[in-house]
Amino acid sequence: MGIGSKDLVIDKAFKLEKRIDELQAKEYYSKDPKKLLSLFSKSIKQIAESIKSIENEDPIKIRRINFLLTVYHYFLDEIEHIEADNVPVEMLPIFNEILKEYQLKTVLVFRPNPIYNYSYFPITRLIDEISQKYPEVRVSEAQNDIAVISFPSSERTSALLHCCFAHEIGHHLNESFSIAAQIEPKILELIDKKLLDKYVEGWLELFRKHKSVIDGTEVTLDKFILKDHLFSRATEEFARIIRKWLDEIVSDIFAIYLFGPAYIFAISEFLLSSQDLEKYYETHPPPFIRIKNLVKLFDELGFYKDLEVYADVIKRIDFYKEISKKTFESENETMQDIKNTILERCINALFDLAKSLVLQQVNLLKRHFDFEDINKAVIAFRNLIPGNEILNKNAVSKPIDAISILNAAWIVRINFIDELYSMLSKTEKSTVRNIIDELTLKALDLQEFHRRMV
Structure with missing residues (x-):
């Protein structure tokens, strides 16, 4: 069975469908990864159908489909290891709110990556481009616009470093509004x-x-x-x-x-x-x-x-x-x-x-953060309290915006690290930074809980 064999391509498609089924059976941090898997499943089924129509061992079509299946195996690598324990789920509502504000219905899938880098991967757009180049296996239009954002797997709990996610969201907004293209x-x-x-x-x-x-x-x-x-x-x-x-x-x-x-x-x-x-x-x-x-x-x-x-x-x-x-x-x-x-x-x-x-x-002048709230959240973090809410003069609780929380945490990390170092009996400063990250994730979790309740 050579590289141009129709049987090889049929077997490869079968293994790919089986791999998708195995991934569909896993539990993820949200429903979004399964939306991506559904898109892949639909694409592979269409490719598998196109294989059946190949006559006389057409070597060109077989090689084209073989290449496509290899690309989809790579796509599946993008959603390995995205169980809840591996993803900073506390931060994800921030990005969903940003997309909602700009009336974008994109599904973002967050993926830990062993490579120490942040990246943006517009999977739906790439699938559309593949369909245009390979009309014999054209995939019908996807129900969701889906993009994968990767982050260093070693930094799962690094809430402050994950502000770099904003750059990857920026890539999506850039594409959506065609800024660079203009x-x-x-x-x-x-x-x-x-x-x-x-x-x-x-x-x-x-x-x-x-x-x-x-x-x-x-x-x-x-x-x-x-x-x-x-x-x-x-x-x-x-x-x-x-x-x-x-x-x-x-x-x-x-x-x-x-x-x-x-x-x-x-x-x-x-x-x-x-x-x-x-x-x-x-x-x-x-x-x-x-x-x-x-x-x-x-x-x-x-x-x-x-x-x-x-x-x-x-x-x-x-x-x-x-x-x-x-x-x-x-x-x-x-x-x-x-x-x-x-x-x-x-x-x-x-x-x-x-x-x-x-x-x-784009209307970006609407602030997602407030320096008055940031300053009050700083006080909470300095006392090792999650800075997710403040009390007004009537002792009524007011939630602090998620991005204000992140800004406050960064201020504490830069400006008050020595103060916390002394407060915590001079433990390692890396431990103090880790505590600030943990407090930040806790504050974001509480902020999202409060938002959902009201």
Whole structure:
């Protein structure tokens, strides 16, 4: 039975259906993972039916379906190990409320990931794209828009770090409102053409140094390459990277509007502990650029003034400002320096455009947090009490918003860690941080219980 065998594909589909049945029998933290499994089951049944219609061992169709089944096995990996004990269920109502506010009916499935990273995976959209590419196994329209958000499995109880979830929700809002897509046409305009010309000249200089002998005549490689062609290829390369970075920048803007200071504390801690300030990938800009733009927005939103009573919090923000002074701008102007500078200048210019467009397109001025409530929740956390409610002057209990709780917990962690360290008989500071996380999850759980009761 070879790789192109119809029998192999039939067996693979059978095993996939069996795997889905086994996963359907498990208990999860909510009904949402089973909605995703139902979508997969429907897709696999349709693929299995298409296999039966294949005649004469058509090798092309068999390979296409074999590839599809492999993709679905990968999709199923996305929902392994998402039992309630492995997922921070106390935080999930926050995101459901955000989606509800923006009238989005997306089902979010949260998945622990052994890789130390947060990620957003729009499964329904990917299935739709697959259906368009493989019309013979087109899956009928899904009942639910489903996306998977992954988080580091080792951080299940790290409530404060999980404010990074706001960035992944930002990805979904970015897609839903087409923010980056609307800005994309501006990318070519904002690429520095003078620097790009220097970059291309650098390549031509390298080609001039490369000599070959053709028919007894020594020639340099630049004789066979048009500068305009190099200019076009370089522009395309930069635009492709910047477009991917733009998604990250827009998601950051959504995140800080949704979660306030808590987001910048969480994402900065995550980035600074996992990669160098200047290291970047084609998919993500370097941390110093992200932090620089977040700190800028932090000031514009007045958060610095709101938090000025907390000296250590202000020191933390000042530290972020200091490290974000880094730049790729350099007098050396090597080809790598020029490339980095082109990327930096363009993405910084796009940040202001993105911020403006987000505010125009989506009503984000409705605060999900209140600094008066935050300050009162801080007092509760400092006394090792879950900061989920306050008493007004008539001794009537008032619940504190979930995102206000997260901001208060971050303030306590940064500003009052030494105070709690002394209160708890100088136990390890990592233990104190863990206690703050546990209190935060408890406060979120109580807040959601109160919300449901009223």
